Amino acid sequence: MAHIYARWAIAAFVVIGSKSELLGESVTYSPPLTPPGADMKVSVTSTSRVGARSLSVSFTVPEDLPLEGNTYTKIYLYGYQMIAGRRTNDKAFPQIDGTWTPGSNKSFSFDLPETYFAKGGNWEVHFCVGDPTGCTASQNLLAGAP
Secondary structure, rough: OOOHHHHHHHHHHHHHHHHHHOOOOOOOOOOOOOOOOOOOOOEEEEEEEEOOEEEEEEEEEEOOOHHHOHHHHHHHEEEEEEEOEEEEEEEEEEEEEEEEEEEEEEEEEEEHHHHHOOOOEEEEEEEEEEEEOOEEOOOOOOOOOO
């Protein structure tokens, strides 16, 4: 009986070891350009966490939105779910304040619950860079996610 227990303990260690190796794993991808997204050369690095993923987003500040002073002061981050062709479950995430000039390369990071990545969940997450008078939306940051 002790012999069987020893085999189970070794197998459990291997499973736990494999799972822990997956946590903290990072994958970088570029979401496909889809409307309403502007071509901001978006790159996303997704790092797995327990029950969530940390996303680091790099992009080029768009040049197509004329703003007073030629700077952008906000990044709005939002998500929603598409169910039966309708947008629902809108989520607004904390906005990012700063000053960015068109054409500059910038990045930001945030965490999302793992449920946003579930197959068939139909979640979309976008950011919009601009100011309180208007902004330019990105493509879906989850498109192309592993």
